[in-house]
Amino acid sequence: MAEKVFIDGNEAVARGAIQTGCKHFFGYPITPQSEIAEYMSRELPQIGGAFVQSECEGASIYMLYGGALAGAKVMTSTSSPGFSLMQEGISYISAAQAPCVIVNVMRMGPGIGTGGQQGQTDYRQVTKGGGHGAYRCIVLAPSSPQETFDLVQRAFYLADKYRIAAIVLTDFIIGRMAEPVELRTLEFGPLPEKEWALKGKGGKGGRCDHPAGAPRFPGDLSKGIITFYMHLLDKYQRIAESEVRYDTYLADDATLLVAAYGSSARMARSAVNMARAEGINAGLFRPITLWPFPEEPLRQAALAAGKVLVVEDSPGEFVEDVRFAVQGRVPVHLLGLWGRHNERGGGIIYPERILEEIEKLT
């Protein structure tokens, strides 16, 4: 077994990236994830890589785009307002199919929000594509430092495999909670050469990275808009078929299915335990990929249970995907951020509150 360290989710992001070969990081400080950049600023210069503190999240994403076009394994991280500023860049990255990893350690609320505190209110902006042009990004939502460490590695792999932006979505809780993490290197198999990368033509013909330019690869925008989108749709379809990930807990015999992702899934799991202790057959469904969304497995589990309780620390975003999956065939209840124990930024939807809701529904 690999070395085990006691680190938080933010450090797990940084370490996971370096573990899988990322040597270039571009980022701008924002609570609650500045620690990722700080870690990178210490470590990358030591391994011959580069940490660049950008002047804003816009610059971070354009640096990321440049780095991806240069053919390197690159990552940036930010939190909610910063992610908003990246939307144009993500759209360009998606058009160029430039592989890269973006980490969003969410914080609560629109605008300045609640000063870098807990929340899950970026679900729509992250999963529905906040930028123009109807693209998709893979979205992975870990619920522990270990899973963060592992999924960051997987994100790099998926990004390169599908030439896509892979987003790792955590939050204040996952980012700052520390647990023992095994520093294992995950192996996913071989990846194609990046012959399209800009690095100086080196005797060959000049490579042009321009949407209306010489075609560089299948699905290049220059081939025409229909060809381009059919290529994307095909790719998205392949991802949806092969890369869906989710986790269930005591869901087989559940008569009430709790659906939650990321940090909320941790509280929900405790609540399921409490409910079981009371003799209520609750179970948990936890999507790990938010896109592709585990629509079919969730529908099956929901139909089997007959009733769904969605828990999310938001006014209700994830619940829309659950409703979409369930198609009105079983009732879907929502415990949103009003389930928090207080109004302040540090408010939390505790397992007890979820249990209450479970009891109400049974």
Added chain:
Amino acid sequence: MAEKVFIDGNEAVARGAIQTGCKHFFGYPITPQSEIAEYMSRELPQIGGAFVQSECEGASIYMLYGGALAGAKVMTSTSSPGFSLMQEGISYISAAQAPCVIVNVMRMGPGIGTGGQQGQTDYRQVTKGGGHGAYRCIVLAPSSPQETFDLVQRAFYLADKYRIAAIVLTDFIIGRMAEPVELRTLEFGPLPEKEWALKGKGGKGGRCDHPAGAPRFPGDLSKGIITFYMHLLDKYQRIAESEVRYDTYLADDATLLVAAYGSSARMARSAVNMARAEGINAGLFRPITLWPFPEEPLRQAALAAGKVLVVEDSPGEFVEDVRFAVQGRVPVHLLGLWGRHNERGGGIIYPERILEEIEKLT
């Protein structure tokens, strides 16, 4: 009857805004909507207002935010990549509940897209909130210059009534096609005073516009995150109950319901005519508000028809809302951008192609 002029959708935006009292406009050039800014640059100085050419769409939206906080009727317009750059600002505007109007004259594709050509690929970014914090904006989608002229006026009204950002979503086709437009002033009734506006305290106590500051109005973020969101949810609920708009055409006896919005609804309407001429009972459902989405009316119409054909010039975004509404209870087919007559930016989904699809489905 008011004067009738022959103007295109872009001019209708500018004229509609001025007609309803907008005197301040902030914008940055981008095809295919620069004409809106150009019109404003000619007219606003003449009526004692201000046209400010911002340095980018980010600046446009922050100027808009400032202007809204100053208590004025303000507007900006842009096209797809520019809208992506506004996402952070829109999130702040939504948090501050600063009333304003944003026009997005869509163009096709992610990234640089197809150089300012036709497309409807901003549906998700506009309707699902591309910024952080799970807010909502009202989205109005006209399908003619006259409707644009009218809906822009309505957008200003709704923005002030609900203290919300109202988005008018058009595209290359609606923006550039010209038709006779009656220059009528729409009356919507009285609006509340903007006592919260920043304009110098003028003898009263200083007004603080800060999320964590002195509460300014019901639903101010400073009251705590739950109170804030409950206020928003309540407001969104009221909007969903009162402001849903849609149009139907020959839908009553339809055995196939075509669903389309904006420019696509124009081609779809021709196709419905063609189908009727062939004896096929096709009908059209056209949402005018994309948020709030006419979920219930669409479901009823779809159930009555038994079959839905969605037409949109995109790889499939609007169709998701249709599917959500229809809940899998009748089949929903999609004719997306692959229905265009060619690969180039100027490609169009012609009525003939829609008719073909209608025929296939009957």
Added chain:
Amino acid sequence: MDRGEIVIQEGLCRGCGLCAVFCARGCIVIPQDKVSFKGYPIPIFVEQERCNACGVCGWMCPEYAIEVYKYVER
């Protein structure tokens, strides 16, 4: 005769020590072993006789914890 006095509000003071630095007349000292009920070292107005109510300690206090009063005869 004393020319004035200063009042330090313990609840506002955060013990930065700037007042002591800027009193040119040395009227204020901060004994590092005394802590306010908020947990900060607290300044003490030790030399009222020398205070000329110049107000500098008040200006330079980032917490507005000091009020300076001048005695004026009526």
Added chain:
Amino acid sequence: MDRGEIVIQEGLCRGCGLCAVFCARGCIVIPQDKVSFKGYPIPIFVEQERCNACGVCGWMCPEYAIEVYKYVER
């Protein structure tokens, strides 16, 4: 003896007239009444004798529509 020649590719030329302006020897003129098959006024190389193949018209042509050749004896 002619010292060189220039070749104007009608298909590339957009009739801007810069070549005529920059030929210091006046070898190129643009009769405004003649239009290329693309619809642009077309320059004409009227004075080969005076051309010294300096290449300036070629450099300054924004469309690379002019090739300049120098005659060299073998």
Added chain:
Amino acid sequence: MGKEETRYFELMIAGIGGQGVLTIGRLLAEAGMKIYPNVLYFPVYGAAMRGGESECTVILSDEEIPSPAIHRPQAAIIMTEATFLAPIFKEFEGRVEPGGTIIIDSSIVQNKVQRDDVKTFYIPASGVAQELGSHQVANFILLGAYLEASKAVPLPVVEKTLGETMAGSRRKGLLPLNKKALRIGAELMANYKG
């Protein structure tokens, strides 16, 4: 040329930026507004300033006009062979509806229409325009030819509209030349012989 008993005209014009495609399209629509209750003008042009694809649709109708985009127009004016990206002639040759009309600037377009189910008119508009003193008025010649062929809007109405729209413009000195070009186009069409 009208469909059924109600009046209905469709025209598409295609060329490259700078030829005045949009000028005559919009002129026809504005003139049409004096006569028809429903009028639509729909231009398509690229983002670059000069020389790109330029195309527009004009519809004049007694009835409501649903689609602004017409796949198989009644009539087309073609002013260029092709642009960098688009085979304009080829495309429009194929698109005009059977029985429809194609008017071609034969000074520019060398190709011939291969269909025999459409009425085709080869008008050497650019050549004639150059003779008139400016190759820039080829568009008005072609519009004049279309008006003569279709009778969609009487020539005097178009001329009047032109006068109104050019009234305030810097180019108003060109009005007589433009009018002349319109009339010459109409004459060329009136006297057209296969």
Added chain:
Amino acid sequence: MGKEETRYFELMIAGIGGQGVLTIGRLLAEAGMKIYPNVLYFPVYGAAMRGGESECTVILSDEEIPSPAIHRPQAAIIMTEATFLAPIFKEFEGRVEPGGTIIIDSSIVQNKVQRDDVKTFYIPASGVAQELGSHQVANFILLGAYLEASKAVPLPVVEKTLGETMAGSRRKGLLPLNKKALRIGAELMANYKG
């Protein structure tokens, strides 16, 4: 204090930034890692640099730990009355589970716990720390007290861990003082008399 037969400890610590709340929380967790298969440390602190709310949860367990956030903790250390926004003492007084333990820095917090279903210890940590020469070690005194009360992790293990974590740090000169504070805290608890 463990639940059922498996070992299980929960502790929440609350105060304001600068008091070392997070330092002792993390220390306890890292020491716990030497003994327990499952350890969790979850800090909550604001965006501002100094003086804001600061709070953390530590869980040591033989079993998997699902929720990092504990509404009704087994034990709490309270180091402040209130912050600008949050009534810390009030909140935690109410939250500790019946039968649980509350340890209070009574040099700072003047309030008294009103419940009688919890074990409450008033430790004048800041006062004692000041006597030791630095009010900054109050946190170690309180941790020492908790360790004595709970037996969650033996004091030597905590001391060893502290030595390891401070080894590379600029503050390693403070190690003896910190250790002393831990021991004094444990003694105060051992000798505690309501």
Added chain:
Amino acid sequence: MKEKAIAKEKVCGRPRLRNLMPGITCPGCHYGIIIRLLCEVIDEMGIEDNIIGLAGVGCSYAWPMTFDIDFGSCPHGRAPAMATAIKRIHPESVVFTVQGDGDLGAIGLGCFMNALLRGEKLTTIFLNNAGYGMTGGQMAPTTLPGMRTTTTPYGRDPKTTGYPLHAAELVATMKSVAYSARCTVHTPANYQRAKRATKMAFKKQIDGIGYGFVEFLSACPSVWGLSPVESLQFIEEKMLAEFPLGEFKNVDSID
């Protein structure tokens, strides 16, 4: 003597336009001193009724709550754009921004420079504390070479992170600027000079001449890892060496 009636006259205390609420800066932070200065300036110039402030994001984020004037907060770096709109809509009012060196110098540099390019008539209070205070002490464009921050753990190296931004000098090169100065409040004398500069920066706006800009060097004991008193010395020895004080532009008409 004792019998004489002695009255106490308040010489100094919380400034009138500073709301009654605790500050939320760290001990020894100069932001509190600069707030006093601004309150006094607004008070003395008699403009409280028609002044509007806009605060950036950083440790000055709470300023809007602490002043008894109309005062809004802005997205990070975007105060100049918001101020532009407000000034255009209420041209008779006095509009100013308060921005940190990360806010104005990094994320907001384009927004700010473009406000100068557009010739806005605004006033900016620029807080140079050589780092990002709010987010935990990262490098800012103004961080001194060699200085350790949480993102320059080995000291800022100009080879990979460049040289400090000299905002007041840069601003002075822009044609539409009427006033630009760099000040400190780290001594009472400098406090007074800074106050005069700030008044001048407002006056240029009020007189319609052009943009007014004042850069404040401000102690940040937390990021600098120094005590408040050591921080004074750091300003004197290090900050002033890199960032000289002075007026870099002061004109009464532009073109």
Added chain:
Amino acid sequence: MKEKAIAKEKVCGRPRLRNLMPGITCPGCHYGIIIRLLCEVIDEMGIEDNIIGLAGVGCSYAWPMTFDIDFGSCPHGRAPAMATAIKRIHPESVVFTVQGDGDLGAIGLGCFMNALLRGEKLTTIFLNNAGYGMTGGQMAPTTLPGMRTTTTPYGRDPKTTGYPLHAAELVATMKSVAYSARCTVHTPANYQRAKRATKMAFKKQIDGIGYGFVEFLSACPSVWGLSPVESLQFIEEKMLAEFPLGEFKNVDSID
């Protein structure tokens, strides 16, 4: 004489690194001339194999397709950020950006200035045509006072829209910049001077000294509403009056 074997030697034609494809600029646009210049510079410096270009959005958007080198395109205004990453990842390569005056001077000003602040070793070719060509002739930060554009229909008024950006001078004030010059290609002699300046701007990068910047005044007959020949005169009379030519900085070491 006629009997002698006469061979034709090509003096001038399409430059070797210019791909065979039509340009898409307007007649008389100087961008084509600047492309030639760049091709010649890259060729003569022998750096075609390890040079990487990044084009902004504007009428230069098609440059990536027209050069036979690795050449990417960027979101509007963001070339310096993309170039930064590429240069950091491939430090041995020569990385340059091509940006219009809207691209660099408006939307991209912050991105560009921050690249200078970070001390990147890049080269920028700045195309100053006093307006937005691509989008139809709107005002740019470089538009001359009084000039009519589609968004300054009554002429640019410095009172409401400010004064032109002088990029080359501004850049020269930044410490990490090694070279900054303003050139034109509106006469053959200026073409040659511009070529030397461009080589210098690349050399500063290659030698690791600092940023290299060349501003080109470039005729835009379409936006200016002038013929190509009139545009030459406009440069001579109006542009040069506002934007003097010259080297504003040329240093061989920084600090």
